[in-house]
Amino acid sequence: MEERRRRVYGRRLSHRLRPGRQALLERALPALRIDLPEDSRAQIDLGKLFPAPIRDLWLEIGFGAGEHLAHQVRANPAVGLIGCEPFVQGIAGLLRHLEADGTANRVRIFPDDARLLLDRLPDASIGRLFVLFSDPWPKKRHHKRRLIDAETLSAFARILKDGAEFRWASDDGGYVEWTLEHVARNEVFALSDRISGDWPQRPVDWPETRYEQKARAQGRAPVFLRYVRVPR
Template sequence: MSADDHELRSFGRRRGRKPSARQVSLLREDLPRFSFDPAKPPEGFRQNWLEIGFGGGEHLLWQARQNRDVALIGCEPFEDGVIKVLTAVTTENLENVRVHMGDVREILKSVAPGTIDRAFILFPDPWPKRKHRKRRLVNSSLLKLLARVMRPGAELRIGTDIGDYARTMLEAFATEPAFEWQAATPADWRDRPLDWPETRYEAKAVREGRRRYYFRFLRR
């Protein structure tokens, strides 16, 4: 990966606690079955939706259960989150879920143009220290990669509870003409849509009294 600032890793450690025997089995036997192959996108589904950094998988799994005719592609570098999703996928037989345990840019650079019909980036790591802000995921470099893989009319949803990050996100979109912000009134970015379930990170923001921002953009 390039040493350019835009290519800096936007996530920290990959593993929390030592996995149990059952979790090791999930990673060894089930992850290959449900891994996303950029060269062979899922077949037989109406659309392909991509979630970048699905964390504990609450949103990804909700969308997969509610939209069985849509392929849900989840990218998450943190092993614990992948294990949680694989546990639900195998227990509930969610055949419409595919997982990439790694950096989403590996996917965005390799899938065919126009592959993605909807994308989600929900409450990404804010990297609050000033010296680390160059590691923030949402920047003009990422938007260019997303613009390549999203079909015209595809929707991009982004959520954050950090005001400074919300500002820099909008600044990045202002320089990327491929996306159009879908906001006519303040309610369009203050109120979470009904088909946008709460994640654990959003719930933490609610408990701590932080304002949440819900942005929706369309690929032109």
């Protein structure tokens, strides 16, 4: 498999980290970070990712400040979670939650472009996928920057287990339409909720993220989509 060099659009570091956060990052990240195997054709050995066996492995792409990921790992004690986020302030935010909750041993962090990680995950290895409020890039000339495209969706289809759930949210109507169309074209995902009239509401086991709060405060109603990976 040819390693794809990707460009992450958006922020990695918006300002200097506060000394406490910098120290936390230096102390806690090395043990949790996923480094891709040097052989560009090799996949990650998921059996060696966590110190203790886990029942299922979930993935969150673009976890932002980490509050949703921290909630899921707290609420699902038998599950391991991989979080992808290139934004350093966000990674420090997640680490703070994990330290407070004592859940770091079931989380691994990929601090780079999620698409580099997707290429190195084995087929049918992920039991649930979260992509919440990924950057909408509303201007037409920026649409090619959107995370959701045919290539990313076929990577999702490959890594998800049969029957696995793919959760997606956005507050941008254009990105909602784009995603509904792209996912429908892919043909291996089925919508869990029927869309007729009102959009589906956020399920109770899906806590509000900081981005959702901001969207609501600015008068934008988010849309929550749940798909199932159709059995192979």
